Amino acid sequence: MARALLLGVLLAAALAPALQAQGERPVVVCTTTVLASMVRDLAGDLVVIEVIASPAVCPAHYDVRPSDVEAFGRADLILAHGIEPWVSELREASGSKAPVVWVRGPWNTPEALKARYREVAAALEEHLGLSLSDRLAKCLKAIDETDALLRAYAREHGFLGTPVVCMLWQKAFISYLGFRIVAVYGPPEKVSAKQFEGVLRNASKAGALLVIDNLQSGQDLGRRIASEVGCVQVALSNFPWTSPELTNMTEVMKWNARRLARALALAKLRGEVSRLRSELEMWRIATIVSAVIAIALSVAYLRLVLRLRRR
Secondary structure, eight states, X not given: OHHHHHHHHHHHHHHXXXXXXXXXXXXXXXXXXXHHHHHHXXXXXXXXXXXXXXXXXXXXXXXXXXXXXXXHHHOSEEEEOSOOTTHHHHHHHHTOOOOEEEOOSOOSXXXXXXXXXXXXXXXXXXXXXXXXXXXXXXXXXXXXXXXXXHHHHHHHTTOXXXXXXXXXXXXXXXXXXXXXXXXXXXXXXXXOHHHHHHHHHHHHHHTOOEEEEEGGGOSHHHHHHHHHHTOEEEEEOSSSOSSTTOOSHHHHHHHHHHHHHHHHHHHHHHHHHHHHHHHHHHHHHHHHHHHHHHHHHHHHHHHHHHHHHHO
16 A cells, blocks of 8 residues: 555656646637647647547537536637537636637638638737747748649649539638539538439539538438439548548648549549440440341342342
8 A cells, every 4th residue: 555655656746747837838728620730730839728529520510528618617718610609608617717719711721721820820829928920930831832732733633624512611622622613512401302403403414523522511411412413422521630640721631632533533434434334335236236237138138149049
């Protein structure tokens, strides 16, 4: 027992400096991994970051937990998008006096992402007294580099002008990459039968090659559309940290672009296979017709020979 007590004392002593250091850093509560990744890029070593919603679900549909109330209670600053209906409820339940900064607007194109980084940096500077101009400049430069890479990638992989169907939350990114969006659908739970039929009609008429889903909104509707139209379905993410390599939104954008390239290559391959099958069927029919004609000519020739011999 004395030994266990001694080990406990030693462990507490070892952890004390780290706990003290963490306690001295302000706590920034972010409603999503989008905001958390921005804070980490800008001030990861200067603050403690807590994330509420999982990147696997849409924050508008996130079910809060008791631990989220505790996180809000520890916050020195709360960052939210404005699409989360539960922020005010959590803040009130926690008794938090931390300011809430609403970082509104899209974030899934380079220009939009730069605007959101500027807003997050401004919030951290204003409410926590941090100096982040150099770090912000570095982040903005990385986004510009990603922008150049994505534009070149879109040209290289034939995105420009390709007809696609797109989920609403991916529309800005897909337009930015140069795809031609021929039909758009909203959150699956809000799509009526009439809207569904309209999407199918427009997609079929335009010869859409892809149905582009939003990973966090579910993929069942996109699969149905792809199956009906006969094209390829692909799901993209709007949130980082769904896997270890997706550390921020620039990495998510590049990951999404690679998924689009693979899906488009598959769609074109399917189209080529379909074309070859059509050609093969055409040649098969032509061969049958030629054989029938040849047989008919042979029969006619034999009849003519027999008739001449009778004379």
